[in-house]
Amino acid sequence: MVEEVFRAEYGRAVSVLTRVLGDIDLAEDAVQDAFATAVRRWPVDGVPASPAGWIITTARNRAVDRLRRAAKGAEKHAQAALLAHEPEEGEVGDVPDDRLRLIFTCCHPSLAPQARVALTLKLLGGLSTAEIARAFLVAETTMAQRIVRAKGKIRAARIPYRVPRDADLPARLEAVLAVVYLIFNEGWLDRADLADEAIRLGRVLAELMPDEPEVWGLLALMLLVASRREARLRDGEIVLLRDQDRSLWNAALVAEGQDLVRRCLRWNRPGPYQIQAAINAVHSDPPTDWHQVVALYNQLMAIAPSPVVALHRAVAVAEVEGPAVALLEVDTLDLDRYHLFHAVRADLLQRLGKNPVPALEAALERAEHPAERDLLRTRLGLAAADQQDRADDDHQRDHDPHPDRHAAGLRRRGRRR
Template sequence: MSDAHAAIERIYREEYGRVVASLVRRFGDIDIAEEAAGEALLVAMEKWPQDGVPPNPGGWLTTTAGNRAIDRIRRESHRDAKHQAALMISDDTPHEPTGPVEDDRLRLIFTCCHPALAPEARVALTLRLLGGLTVPEIAQAFLVPETTMAQRITRAKKKIKGAHIPYRVPEADDLTARLPGVLAVIYLVFNEGYLASSGEAAIREDLTAEAIRLGRILHALLPDEPEVTGLLALMLLTEARRTTRVAGGELVTLLEQDRGGWDRALIAEGHELVRSCLARAAHTGRRPGQYQLLAAINAVHTDAPSAADTQWDQIAALYDQLYAVAPSPVVALNRAVAVAELDGPEVALAQVDRLPLSGYHAWHATRADLLRRLGRSGEARAAYDAAIAATDNPAERAYLARRRGSLAPTEPG
């Protein structure tokens, strides 16, 4: 691929969500929007290398795609009333970074993440329509056959059409209830990239980058929603540590990472977002939500010059707040890690052993570390075995195997 074509594809992916969202709003049909956007790319590939990239590439793509959609509708011999009406629409909305075009993307995000759709369909449709990823790329990201992913996306689009799922931002009364589902989809994409659940790659940079891009879009559209700000901050502070998380094919834990390799620009941006969340919470009296609290926990970690300087009392207190708003055994497990630093591994192990997480690899890994610190090598070895068996991530398995191999051969005493 030539440099010119590579640049065009990059621009196209950046603008894809805007173009499709605008066309869906205009024509009320996702399939027409996708096909027209694809045709616009082909025209750009033909014209831009010769004529140069236009000053407003997004506007050019939107206009070209709109014309192609109208041409398609005109070619159809049987058009329903909706398509007939679409022919009468003229849309001269300027392609600007704010205003109606941005609202189109917000509408599309909520359509993709509608609770009537299955969770896996919400993720796939969001990556396809907002992220501009191809069906093969999405299938590869989640390690399913391409045909399976294509069927999943097709069923989701049919569900939207058949169930008459509205293409709109929820009303104010519904927004609070619907927004967590949207945030959960974006965070799921990020987590799959941050620590891949399967496959040969330990970290999927493409997925973490895509989730952050979607998070930035949502934050730009809903700047006054504190949980949106919190999620973006959380992803940025986590992403800042990505390049230090794997070394020699092995996972490197937070406390062992080279902090000099952390991305300080992302950390500064994340800290600023966290401060704005906490200031808003103090001003309004509203209790911070789970993403704000998780971001605050990561802010404490990334603020410490060294692992020894970590303010574990602050982290434990933040986990207490998190458990109050989002009680779960996983939150309690993470809090126990802070307890081990404050009160010792024996106190933490007693808390961990009470949690119903025997099918969760991190529970076994946490137990293994606490048992190792207590000198209970035999039990630690069994816990490491269980953790290794419960994860398919290659870097994590390598780390756990090394820790298991470093255990004393027999129990002390």
């Protein structure tokens, strides 16, 4: 139960306490203390009627204790006294803007772009440093240093905890959208709370900045991807898009997402999220028009090139120009740390009749999510068995005094497969 509350409420609790305390580090420490207390007390005392309110109240009390112990003057005593009498209406009811304030605080222009995203994922999503490092394809120690430096910069520069004025919003928009999308990506497969929170924040941003097409593009992208949530897993294993049962897709989310894509097209100010939303809109209209998908990826590469975008483009190229052309493109990419790079290579190799086992082994070694690992294990088992069959056939052919009869047997086996 504590773990469920942590996943659902950690970001909100840190946001509320940051508003109250004005200190991100103190807020995070107090919330972590509160959850540690819950681990000890809830199994004995029972789960409180309002777990989120209990966490926030306990965290605030812990913060009061910390301030009083560390008090070195009238300012600290006054801060502790003020906090002790802070009204509690926000602790049980909804505080819709606190999480958005925290995002904008963490996405201040004085912070390095990747640090902005990483810090917000840590504070708002409650993600571990290891999970964030995996999302950025960097070492955990590197990411830990970025997060510490970002917190220090916020403290030293006295960056205010608030949604900025209208004139300041565009300068922070790119990082804010990146944060929301990464929160969604971390949650949409098996953490519906995070994915739904990202969509909620997307809707709030759309109300806050109604004339920004990239905001609407991101919202459309998240809705279209979220529409496939129920079809994405089968018995705990990932189901690829081409194999999904489309009757399980959420038709309302598909319709809303497609409508937002059409709205973005009328602006004629294309950006990365709008193009990705358009790609997903094409996928949601069967059969997929792969020529259109390639054209959209070409546009995405022109305005926001990256190896990951190139990898996804190659998947579409394989459907249009064949796996051989796609494999040539994939093999130019520097994505060795990325498990999907090796998984795509394996698929292309298999379609070309080549051995995919080493690539699947590399993908499995790098994959983190249990469902992804299960899918890769299944693919690896099938590929290894197929390679063994091929080896047995080659051995039999080399030692068979009747090669014509052997060839006929291979044809029969091929028909059975």
